[in-house]
Amino acid sequence: MPEVQSDKVAIVGGGWAGIACAVELAGQGVPVGLFESARQLGGRARRVDWDGLAIDNGQHLMIGAYRETLRLLKRLGTFDRLERKKLELVLPGFRLRLPRLPSPLHLGIGLLAANGLHLRDKFAAASFMRYLQALNFKLPFDSSVEELLAQQKQPDNLVEKLWAPLCIASLNTPIAKASAQVFCNVLRESFAGPRENSDLLLNRADLGYLLPDAATTFLGHHKSEIHLGCTVEAVSRVQEGFHLTGPAITCEQIVLAPHPARLSALLAGLPEMTDFIRRISDYTWQPILTLWLRFSATPHFPYPMLALGDSSSPWAFERSDIAPGIVSLVMSADGPHLEQPAEQLRDQYLALLARQIGPLPELINWKTIIEKRATYTCIPNQFRPGNRTPIDGLYLAGDYTAGVDPTATYPATLEGAVRSGVECARLILADRK
């Protein structure tokens, strides 16, 4: 293939980080060339076709604190396909509902009124939040969430019903392994800011509609190009800037926004990145399993999302926005469920669902999707690089970067990815001045 010199910023990877970066740059008059190895954009948050139905590769949940994601969806005109609900955590024998009161009163009153917690659990939870607030949620040192909760004398019942499920849901990492500091960042974002930050935002359109489709239209109107089915195999330095093996182009500025597991191969030819490659290679991964169910009628869900048991059980979401009778069950992180035959797991989860919401309509179809590398294991003191690299003109974006304010570092989430993409674009814009 002949070599092409591109005047556009090259972005490698069309997940939510790469797309957010592309929209931010193109919207500021800097056209991009977006290279995506799959036949569609979206990465780990994408549309999947299920016998003609547009479902998600995995059920995703957003919260009101996802400020950059919400800004992006507003800009692209898809924000109204999110349904906003007050936070309601419902597990068998436990219910926490946050009232419409100013923060942090909403949390205090919500905890006091919670069902399934003893009085001593409620006081312990309030005292834990006060301790974190006094530290502005910045711990003196990082440890596992389990260690932090033990140090703060959080009772077992409270850990089992509140902290462990919250940790798994937000970090996709069990409390024994999860970073206490990143968990505290999530608590600060969700509960210490404006009350709306803790709201749940449920997508009422598939993930492809929410971002990739709308971004494709936007980029098309902003002198940018999207190359699907185009894998960048390696990046090397040339006199004009960077050479991208695969699409065979050279460009002056490049953003690498693939899954972090792909970075080592891409950067192998750049000696300045050796230390980075060594550190990023230490990452390990956590899976997420989604079981899609299609019933003959839409089951009645008393709450928008339901935990079907403790942190070793899935969460259930009613998704009749896709088609009547659709329900998704999501099981986070590693565990014995991944060893079970699919039919057995389906029957076990159906029984848990029926226990929570009563007799189910007839099941007419089902599908399991396992994303083996859904997120990195979010461990204490993890290496989280910035967007800038030691090489001028080479930038990083993705849910694993540290963010401008390292004390607000997110776990692997849509918001982590979008913030990273936007911050990367702002850095590039500043560097071009």
Ligand SMILES: Cc1cc2nc3c(=O)[nH]c(=O)nc-3n(C[C@H](O)[C@H](O)[C@H](O)COP(=O)(O)OP(=O)(O)OC[C@H]3O[C@@H](n4cnc5c(N)ncnc54)[C@H](O)[C@@H]3O)c2cc1C
């Ligand atoms: C099942 C599941 C459920 C989840 N649930 C939630 C949730 O409820 N809430 C939440 O906030 N987050 C959730 N997440 C996490 C969230 O989806 C991710 O953190 C986010 O999508 C990561 O985006 P990214 O752009 O950083 O990376 P990715 O999505 O991995 O994007 C990278 C892109 O780069 C492409 N690529 C890789 N290598 C190359 C190459 N060499 N050349 C060209 N292209 C390349 C890939 O194909 C991919 O499209 C979930 C993830 C999964 C998988």
